[in-house]
Amino acid sequence: MRKIGLLLVILVLCTFLIAGYAKPFRLHIIANSNSFEDQQVKLLVRDAVLAATKEEIVQCASKEEAEEYIEGQIDKIVDIAEDTLRENGFGYGAEAVVGVYDFPDKTYGDATYPAGKYDALRIILGRGEGENWWCVMFPPLCIINMEAETEEDEEVEYASFIVEWFQKLLNWGERL
Numbered sequence: 001m002r003k004i005g006l007l008l009v010i011l012v013l014c015t016f017l018i019a020g021y022a023k024p025f026r027l028h029i030i031a032n033s034n035s036f037e038d039q040q041v042k043l044l045v046r047d048a049v050l051a052a053t054k055e056e057i058v059q060c061a062s063k064e065e066a067e068e069y070i071e072g073q074i075d076k077i078v079d080i081a082e083d084t085l086r087e088n089g090f091g092y093g094a095e096a097v098v099g100v101y102d103f104p105d106k107t108y109g110d111a112t113y114p115a116g117k118y119d120a121l122r123i124i125l126g127r128g129e130g131e132n133w134w135c136v137m138f139p140p141l142c143i144i145n146m147e148a149e150t151e152e153d154e155e156v157e158y159a160s161f162i163v164e165w166f167q168k169l170l171n172w173g174e175r176l
Contacts, residue, residue, distance in 0.1 A: 023063040025070070025138040026118050028101060032092055032126030041088050042125060042133055048084045049077055049123065050143055058140050063119065066138035070121050071098050081123055092126030103134060108141045 027049070031042040053073065060066040070077070074096050081094035101120050106113045113136060121137065135142030 024113055024118055024136040024141075025063045025066045026101075026103060026120035026134055027137040027142060028103075028120045028122045028132060028134040030122070030124045030128040030132045031130030032090075032128065033130045035130075037090075038125070038130050041085060041090055042130070044088060045081045045084045045094070045123065045125060046133055048080050050137075052076070052080050053137075054140070054143050057138060058143065060138055063138050067098060067119055070137075074098070077121070077123065081125065085125065090126070094126075095124045095128075097122055097124075106134075106136065108136065111141070 027046070029042050029046050029049075032038040053070065056069050057066055060069060077096045078094055081096065085092065085094060098119070098121050100117050101122060102116070103113075103118050103120070104115045120134070137143075
């Protein structure tokens with residue numbers, strides 16, 4: 001009976017930990033138009049923004065911390081987007097804002113984020129009338145996915161401290 005009570009307490013604590021970490025902060029980029037060129041430069045802006053924010057985002061411990069970091073970098077993010085546009089011969093600008101926006105379902109491996117309203121960094125290129133691209137910026141799933149795409153031959157192994165902790169706890173419980 002004591003083991004069951006202990007496991008229930010641990011399960012409740014882990015649920016709170018997971019729920020706090022699962023709050024995503026998204027990156028949403030809207031292209032100027034649906035032309036091939038505008039869609040391609042949208043991806044170049046994505047790559048440049050993620051490269052510039054990657055080191056700090058992966059250090060964030062919460063969605064709130066990631067959002068605060070991004071809000072402090074808005075001017076830099078706009079500069080990065082506009083520099084990327086100019087370097088690729090585009091004459092229109094970019095706008096960046098943090099807000100709450102509607103998103104469809106998105107699945108990353110075993111994690112599914114259901115459709116709904118989410119906090120996000122939205123970058124609008126030019127008129128913002130084209131198809132959009134988005135991902136989960138925190139937890140840094142779009143960064144992990146992009147790295148996996150560029151390192152396809154390299155095998156990635158993921159570990160969960162919660163699962164490992166439960167395994168140790170269950171083995172410890174067998175010794176009682």
